[in-house]
Amino acid sequence: MRPSEPFQPSTAYLTHLAGETAGRLSRATVTDSPYAGAPPPLADAVEAAATELAGELDDVVARLHEHPETAYEEHRSVATLVELLARHGIAAETGVHGVDTAFRAEVSGRRDGPTIAVLAEYDALPGLGHACGHNVIAAAAVGAFLALAGTVARDPDAVAGRVVLLGTPAEEGHSGKEVLARNGALDGVDAAIMVHPYGYDLADQVWLGRRLLRWTFTGVSAHASAQPFMGRNALDAATLAYQGVGLLRQQLPPVDRVHAVIVEGGTRPSIITERSVVQLYARSKYPQTLKDLSRRLDDVAAGAALMTGTRVEIDWDQHPPSLPVRTNDALTGRWVRAQRRRGRDPLPAGVVPETIAASTDFGNVSYRIPGIHPLLRIAPPDVALHTAEFAAAAAGPAARTGALDGAVGLALTALDYLCDAELRDAVDAEFAAQGGPLDVPHYFD
Numbered sequence: 001m002r003p004s005e006p007f008q009p010s011t012a013y014l015t016h017l018a019g020e021t022a023g024r025l026s027r028a029t030v031t032d033s034p035y036a037g038a039p040p041p042l043a044d045a046v047e048a049a050a051t052e053l054a055g056e057l058d059d060v061v062a063r064l065h066e067h068p069e070t071a072y073e074e075h076r077s078v079a080t081l082v083e084l085l086a087r088h089g090i091a092a093e094t095g096v097h098g099v100d101t102a103f104r105a106e107v108s109g110r111r112d113g114p115t116i117a118v119l120a121e122y123d124a125l126p127g128l129g130h131a132c133g134h135n136v137i138a139a140a141a142v143g144a145f146l147a148l149a150g151t152v153a154r155d156p157d158a159v160a161g162r163v164v165l166l167g168t169p170a171e172e173g174h175s176g177k178e179v180l181a182r183n184g185a186l187d188g189v190d191a192a193i194m195v196h197p198y199g200y201d202l203a204d205q206v207w208l209g210r211r212l213l214r215w216t217f218t219g220v221s222a223h224a225s226a227q228p229f230m231g232r233n234a235l236d237a238a239t240l241a242y243q244g245v246g247l248l249r250q251q252l253p254p255v256d257r258v259h260a261v262i263v264e265g266g267t268r269p270s271i272i273t274e275r276s277v278v279q280l281y282a283r284s285k286y287p288q289t290l291k292d293l294s295r296r297l298d299d300v301a302a303g304a305a306l307m308t309g310t311r312v313e314i315d316w317d318q319h320p321p322s323l324p325v326r327t328n329d330a331l332t333g334r335w336v337r338a339q340r341r342r343g344r345d346p347l348p349a350g351v352v353p354e355t356i357a358a359s360t361d362f363g364n365v366s367y368r369i370p371g372i373h374p375l376l377r378i379a380p381p382d383v384a385l386h387t388a389e390f391a392a393a394a395a396g397p398a399a400r401t402g403a404l405d406g407a408v409g410l411a412l413t414a415l416d417y418l419c420d421a422e423l424r425d426a427v428d429a430e431f432a433a434q435g436g437p438l439d440v441p442h443y444f445d
């Protein structure tokens with residue numbers, strides 16, 4: 001027999017993508033903001049306050065990295081963050097909005113202003129630790145909040161409005177932010193901002209909407225040799241459905257993604273399979289196209305069941321769906337201005353290929369209220385999220401610098417939002433022009 005080995009894919013396409021990215025990088029137009037933002041002395045004070053926290057933020061980056069906790073298990077991480085807040089005189093509430101490992105803290109200036117939320121993620125990946133760098137997100141968010149809180153405490157009349165720090169667990173695979181939002185976490189909040197570490201500084205990037213799907217096919221068991229004609233084969237149904245997904249792909253928009261595994265396919269070759277289970281992820285760039293993709297996948301499953309004389313149960317959303325991220329350009333402009341103070345120049349959308357796209361539960365926030373989810377470089381460009389290399393980077397010197405620069409960026413963006421009514425009007429007008437808020441919990445009904 002001729003031996004066969006796994007065939008390492010060619011890197012030719014990746015090389016082309018990198019070359020195209022480099023070309024777009026050299027031609028990239030600079031994102032800017034026409035708005036005034038906060039008064040410069042106030043912005044300087046907030047940046048200085050964040051810088052003073054550098055040592056404590058380094059500590060957060062390291063401590064969360066050393067003890068990674070996965071979705072809804074982030075007790076120790078929450079304790080680390082809440083203790084840091086307490087040392088600065090801030091009492092955070094834990095177990096808020098129906099989730100044990102969520103937390104919330106607030107600081108208010110003058111009462112007559114808007115509310116902006118800074119979101120902190122801190123969950124890790126099973127087996128990979130902080131390979132998505134959420135330890136850096138946590139440090140940046142808490143740092144931003146403390147810098148603003150300190151400034152407001154020194155001069156409560158300087159800022160109008162309220163800053164909410166929201167600890168949002170279980171981003172990886174669980175859409176924790178959707179659970180919090182359904183339990184009122186964003187009620188009374190006008191805008192939400194966060195930052196995510198990455199291999200580039202990006203002002204904006206495509207994030208795909210994602211839904212989980214499970215197909216359970218039920219057939220009729222029979223002896224596979226004696227009476228196969230008396231069986232109806234659930235594994236055949238799963239196989240046809242899997243093939244159907246493969247054929248469907250040619251007729252999908254370019255960045256739609258469907259991936260599947262057959263997790264149950266029977267017990268013995270001599271028994272016609274009575275039950276089979278397929279698990280899938282479906283991803284798409286827009287809410288509308290994700291809805292369309294969902295309908296087509298329902299048809300694939302129903303068709304496979306009909307062909308094989310089996311029944312299919314279609315279970316969507318074992319965890320809440322994630323919508324794509326809808327970015328607010330007016331807020332993004334302020335983020336970019338703040339990053340330039342730190343010697344960074346975030347790239348506009350479209351420079352890094354959108355085919356390198358994942359999903360985030362921040363999408364669900366961004367379809368409720370205006371928000372941003374920019375990316376911050378802490379690793380070389382060729383290091384992907386969810387790898388051992390990215391986990392290593394999330395504990396290195398670039399992660400610590402990133403946490404501080406992220407803290408300054410979030411703090412100044414929030415400050416600009418609270419101080420500049422013209423900016424807020426632009427943020428709201430843009431959000432309305434994008435279609436306004438979506439009824440996220442019922443979008444796929």
Ligand SMILES: [Zn+2]
Nearest residue numbers: 132172385386
């Ligand atoms: Zn991730």
Ligand SMILES: [Zn+2]
Nearest residue numbers: 132134171196
């Ligand atoms: Zn992540």
